[in-house]
Amino acid sequence: MTAPLHDGRPSGPGRSLPDTQQGMRRRNLSRVMHAVGSEGPLSRAAVASRIGLTRAAVSSLVDELIRWGLLEELGPERPGRVGRPGSALAVSGRGPAGIGAEIGVDHLAVCAVDLRGTLRARAVRHGVNRGRAPGPVIAELTELVHQVVAAADGEGLWPAGLAVAVPGLVARDGRTVVRAPNLDWHDTDLGALLPGGIPLSVDNEANFGALAELWLGTGTPHDFLHVSAEIGIGAAVVVDGQLLRGRRGFAGELGHVPVHPDGPACACGGRGCLEQYAGEEAVLRAAGLEPREEDRVGLLADRAEKGDEAVRQALRDAGTALGIALTGAVNLLDPETVVLGGALAALSPWLLPSLEAELTGRTTGPACPVTVSGLGSEGPLLGAAHSVVRTVLDDPAAVAERL
Amino acid sequence: MTAPLHDGRPSGPGRSLPDTQQGMRRRNLSRVMHAVGSEGPLSRAAVASRIGLTRAAVSSLVDELIRWGLLEELGPERPGRVGRPGSALAVSGRGPAGIGAEIGVDHLAVCAVDLRGTLRARAVRHGVNRGRAPGPVIAELTELVHQVVAAADGEGLWPAGLAVAVPGLVARDGRTVVRAPNLDWHDTDLGALLPGGIPLSVDNEANFGALAELWLGTGTPHDFLHVSAEIGIGAAVVVDGQLLRGRRGFAGELGHVPVHPDGPACACGGRGCLEQYAGEEAVLRAAGLEPREEDRVGLLADRAEKGDEAVRQALRDAGTALGIALTGAVNLLDPETVVLGGALAALSPWLLPSLEAELTGRTTGPACPVTVSGLGSEGPLLGAAHSVVRTVLDDPAAVAERL
Numbered sequence: 154m155t156a157p158l159h160d161g162r163p164s165g166p167g168r169s170l171p172d173t174q175q176g177m178r179r180r181n182l183s184r185v186m187h188a189v190g191s192e193g194p195l196s197r198a199a200v201a202s203r204i205g206l207t208r209a210a211v212s213s214l215v216d217e218l219i220r221w222g223l224l225e226e227l228g229p230e231r232p233g234r235v236g237r238p239g240s241a242l243a244v245s246g247r248g249p250a251g252i253g254a255e256i257g258v259d260h261l262a263v264c265a266v267d268l269r270g271t272l273r274a275r276a277v278r279h280g281v282n283r284g285r286a287p288g289p290v291i292a293e294l295t296e297l298v299h300q301v302v303a304a305a306d307g308e309g310l311w312p313a314g315l316a317v318a319v320p321g322l323v324a325r326d327g328r329t330v331v332r333a334p335n336l337d338w339h340d341t342d343l344g345a346l347l348p349g350g351i352p353l354s355v356d357n358e359a360n361f362g363a364l365a366e367l368w369l370g371t372g373t374p375h376d377f378l379h380v381s382a383e384i385g386i387g388a389a390v391v392v393d394g395q396l397l398r399g400r401r402g403f404a405g406e407l408g409h410v411p412v413h414p415d416g417p418a419c420a421c422g423g424r425g426c427l428e429q430y431a432g433e434e435a436v437l438r439a440a441g442l443e444p445r446e447e448d449r450v451g452l453l454a455d456r457a458e459k460g461d462e463a464v465r466q467a468l469r470d471a472g473t474a475l476g477i478a479l480t481g482a483v484n485l486l487d488p489e490t491v492v493l494g495g496a497l498a499a500l501s502p503w504l505l506p507s508l509e510a511e512l513t514g515r516t517t518g519p520a521c522p523v524t525v526s527g528l529g530s531e532g533p534l535l536g537a538a539h540s541v542v543r544t545v546l547d548d549p550a551a552v553a554e555r556l
Numbered sequence: 557m558t559a560p561l562h563d564g565r566p567s568g569p570g571r572s573l574p575d576t577q578q579g580m581r582r583r584n585l586s587r588v589m590h591a592v593g594s595e596g597p598l599s600r601a602a603v604a605s606r607i608g609l610t611r612a613a614v615s616s617l618v619d620e621l622i623r624w625g626l627l628e629e630l631g632p633e634r635p636g637r638v639g640r641p642g643s644a645l646a647v648s649g650r651g652p653a654g655i656g657a658e659i660g661v662d663h664l665a666v667c668a669v670d671l672r673g674t675l676r677a678r679a680v681r682h683g684v685n686r687g688r689a690p691g692p693v694i695a696e697l698t699e700l701v702h703q704v705v706a707a708a709d710g711e712g713l714w715p716a717g718l719a720v721a722v723p724g725l726v727a728r729d730g731r732t733v734v735r736a737p738n739l740d741w742h743d744t745d746l747g748a749l750l751p752g753g754i755p756l757s758v759d760n761e762a763n764f765g766a767l768a769e770l771w772l773g774t775g776t777p778h779d780f781l782h783v784s785a786e787i788g789i790g791a792a793v794v795v796d797g798q799l800l801r802g803r804r805g806f807a808g809e810l811g812h813v814p815v816h817p818d819g820p821a822c823a824c825g826g827r828g829c830l831e832q833y834a835g836e837e838a839v840l841r842a843a844g845l846e847p848r849e850e851d852r853v854g855l856l857a858d859r860a861e862k863g864d865e866a867v868r869q870a871l872r873d874a875g876t877a878l879g880i881a882l883t884g885a886v887n888l889l890d891p892e893t894v895v896l897g898g899a900l901a902a903l904s905p906w907l908l909p910s911l912e913a914e915l916t917g918r919t920t921g922p923a924c925p926v927t928v929s930g931l932g933s934e935g936p937l938l939g940a941a942h943s944v945v946r947t948v949l950d951d952p953a954a955v956a957e958r959l
Contacts, residue, residue: 177580376803390888392800399890400779410884411918414816423883423918480826481813481884485793487802515814515826 178214179550181206185214186223186244186546190268194227194241215242221553222248223268223545244268249313249545249552250305252351253538254294255358256319258283258335259448261290263297265305265312266538268545270369274304284337287330291346298348313552314541315351317343318358318533320385325402327354334420335385354540359387359405360396361536362494365528367391368539374489378482380407380475381495381532386428390486408432410478430474433496439467450496457503468503475504476511483512483521494526495533501525581617582953584609588617589626589647589949593671597630597644618645624956625651626671626948647671652716652948652955653708655754656941657697658761659722661686661738662851664693666700668708668715669941671948673772677707690733690741694749701751716955717944718754720746721761721936723788728805730757737823738788757943761936762790762808763799765897768931768939770794771946777892781885783810783878784898784935789831793889811835813881833877836899842870853899860906871906878907879914886915886924897929898936904928 184204189195192203201211218224227241246267255262259281265274276297282290294317302312321333328344343355363379375394381387386408390397397404408428409421416425429435436453437444440463456464479491493501505523513520526532545552587607592598595606604614621627630644649670658665662684668677679700685693697720705715724736731747746758766782778797784790789811793800800807811831812824819828832838839856840847843866859867882894896904908926916923929935948955 174580374803388888392795397795397800397889400777400892401890404888404890406887406890409887409918411880412814412817414880420920421918422920477814477817478884481881482888484809484812485791485807485885485888486800487804487807487809489803515812515824517823517825 179548181210182214182218182549183547185211185218186268186549189224189242190244190270190546194243196241200242217553218549221549221556223549223552246271247309248311250310251538251541251545252298252301252305252312252315253361253534253536253541254298254315254317255534255537256282256290256294256317256336257358258320261294261297262534263294263301264534264538265301265310266535266542267310268542270539270542272535272538273308273310274301276300276304282336287336287338287341287343287346290336291343295346295348298351312351313545313555315347315353316361316537316540317347317353317355318361318537319343319355320358320387322401322403323355323357325398327356330355331401331403356537356540357387357389357402357405358495358533359389360398361534361540362387362526362528362532363389363391363396363492363536364540365532365536366492366494366526367394368543369528369535370492370526373492376489377492378479378486378488378490379492379494379526380479380497381493381526382431382433382497385432386475387495388482390488392486407478407482410481412474412477427474427478431471431478436467436471439470440464450499454499457500465503468500469507472504472507473511476508476515479508479521479523480512480515483516488521491521491523492526493523494528495530498526498529582951584613585617585621585952586950588614588621589671589952592627592645593647593673593949597646599644603645620956621952624952624959626952626955649674650712651714653713654941654944654948655701655704655708655715655718656764656937656939656944657701657718657720658937658940659685659693659697659720659739660761661723664697664700665937666697666704667937667941668704668713669938669945670713671945673942673945675938675941676711676713677704679703679707685739687740690739690744690746690749693739694746698749698751701754715754716948716958718750718756719764719940719943720750720756720758721764721940722746722758723761723790725804725806726758726760728801730759733758734804734806759940759943760790760792760805760808761898762792763801764937764939764943765790765929765931765935766792766794766799766895766939767943768935769895769897769929770797771942772931772938773895773929776895779892780895781882781889781891781893782895782897782929783882783900784896784929785834785836785900788835789878790898791885793891795889810881810885813884815877815880830877830881834874834881839870839874842873843867853902857902860903868906871903872910875907875910876914879911879918882911882924882926883915883918886919891924894924894926895929896926897931898933901929901932 185200188200188203197211197215198208201208223245224242225245227243246269250265250267253264260279262277267273319330319333320335322331324331330338330341332339344353359381362381366373366379377391379389388405388407390405409426411425412427412430413425417429418424419426419429433449434444588603591603591606600614600618601611604611626648627645628648630646649672653668653670656667663682665680670676722733723738725734727734733741733744735742747756762784765784769776769782780794782792791808791810793808812829814828815830815833816828820832821827822829822832836852837847
């Protein structure tokens with residue numbers, strides 16, 4: 154296993170590179186990649202004006218990026234423009250790819266995304282993972298990784314990194330799952346179990362979901378609170394386009410914010426935590442349904458859709474509890490918006506009215522707006538793959554060293 | 557009024573400067589100032605090894621900083637070291653100074669701090685400001701600023717900036733007090749009222765208190781939650797050595813985190829907010845005391861010290877409420893530590909046991925440690941003055957342009 158290239162933290166364009174001539178060049182290589190990636194195809198002149206460097210400086214950077222196979226020339230721009238026609242540049246659809254993986258409670262998924270952000274390969278395996286030991290689960294995941302890497306290889310792509318989303322708390326080393334209660338995994342070093350040779354990062358699914366929202370969502374601001382749910386309630390705090398991780402990497406535990414401090418005991422050691430009111434099992438129980446190993450969210454959405462009043466009331470109450478916990482979070486963080494993702498997105502029609510009533514009723518002035526993610530349950534997997542792609546865009550020279 | 561030099565946000569060494577040759581030089585000038593400021597006196601060679609540049613590069617930077625009067629040479633280092641004796645460098649005790657000011661509910665204070673971090677002048681005026689219009693209060697504060705600037709001038713110091721701590725919410729423009737309930741000020745533009753000519757920044761007292769803790773506290777980590785109280789309960793979130801401000805600049809409103817969601821109505825529009833249980837007025841009421849315009853914290857501490865059981869019980873209950881709200885905050889932010897500052901520091905002997913019991917009881921594994929600030933009520937004023945000093949250290953070239 155090589156040292157991790159990426160720790161799951163998106164840096165800005167080469168933000169952590171040393172402040173030397175060489176560091177400056179590396180940052181500027183990154184600026185070119187980001188400019189072409191987000192606004193391309195662009196001519197060299199357009200890149201120069203976007204990033205505030207001279208055309209000569211940009212040409213030298215572009216030449217290097219083309220030599221490394223990270224940018225490609227599309228040929229002369231269409232005529233009719235003023236001046237000598239420039240050749241349009243695009244990010245390469247070959248070369249390094251981000252491999253994303255997700256360990257879900259009831260599925261495993263792996264995908265490959267190229268530097269353009271296009272999904273190029275995908276493999277999924279359904280089956281309950283709860284209570285299984287990490288070894289066999291990771292062996293299956295590794296199989297899927299090999300499948301996806303082989304498929305990507307067939308299209309001229311090689312894995313620049315592997316990022317794995319897990320439903321649990323991950324240490325700041327970016328490889329150890331400290332606690333994944335819904336898998337019953339504790340202190341599991343995925344770095345020792347996954348295939349070597351590909352730089353690895355492991356992160357909480359809520360974090361990757363939030364990053365997906367930040368990078369792929371439409372109009373998502375740079376300061377938001379992303380709330381999602383699979384079995385528990387997870388959240389991720391994005392500040393100024395960066396994940397807030399906390400000292401141990403455990404930030405975003407919205408599910409254990411006390412809602413009714415004298416309420417029912419919670420596995421976390423607390424009482425009356427949000428999860429006791431808005432977690433999937435709590436909602437199923439409140440609706441009089443048996444928590445089984447099936448598509449619980451689909452079941453709830455289906456029943457609510459059909460007008461099942463017990464389910465609707467359970468979801469209304471969950472929305473109220475979410476609204477109380479989010480009032481505290483909004484007071485602490487003053488985010489631009491709250492985004493409901495994952496299972497909460499699918500259930501939002503029945504959660505939102507009571508949730509927003511609490512937020513508005515407990516606030517002077519305009520309440521923080523709540524939006525629903527368009528990525529839904531795909532967020533964590535896509536966020537994982539894109540986190541690797543961002544690593545390449547953030548420091549293309551580091552990838553070139555591995556060519 | 558000149559444009560604000562400083563928006564209250566501490567940048568790292570020149571963090572926001574452009575990535576050009578000139579920007580790189582400005583960042584390196586900042587690195588030299590920070591190295592000498594935090595570890596000096598240092599020789600040029602020692603600076604070079606601290607910041608990872610060549611001696612030649614450092615000599616050129618140092619010469620410029622000496623020419624600007626920001627560094628000074630102390631003469632040859634003591635003999636007995638190997639090699640040619642180098643001249644030790646220190647940050648200058650003359651030149652630019654940070655002027656800090658505080659608008660308290662019952663006092664006004666202004667101070668001057670030099671680039672070495674030494675307090676050089678101070679003026680205080682006691683008297684209740686609650687309910688007074690901003691105009692007369694700011695006129696009095698301006699008088700104090702003039703006194704302190706005159707005293708500093710007598711010592712060869714000139715004001716590089718004026719930073720004002722206020723007990724209220726400040727807009728991200730760094731000059732408008734949006735809401736200061738304990739002064740009854742709303743949407744008050746202090747920039748229009750304060751003397752022109754000195755770059756101005758206005759910020760919430762809890763933010764400046766937290767920055768003081770970050771910069772001056774002993775062993776304060778770079779990720780912590782600072783909780784303070786004057787009349788309300790304020791908090792500030794420091795992440796990776798930076799204040800988390802929020803979209804509108806309102807982050808840190810711990811006082812309005814719901815503790816008992818069906819509890820008493822709060823002025824914020826909510827119910828059962830922390831302030832209803834742990835704010836000064838709530839504690840005085842619970843202890844059977846009349847809230848008067850006197851030293852309320854002193855009164856509570858004095859009575860608790862003497863064994864007044866009603867006061868002790870009121871403080872225990874306040875500690876419990878703080879513990880519930882902090883459990884939520886710690887779950888969301890995963891800080892390295894919680895620091896009690898301001899009035900809470902003085903009352904900590906009676907608050908801490910019940911506060912820590914809640915935090916520990918509601919957590920699996922080790923609870924987040926809670927420490928007590930040694931700066932107490934001086935924090936916001938010192939934080940304000942030091943924020944100006946940091947601005948100079950962060951971009952010395954910008955100050956040189958004003959020489």
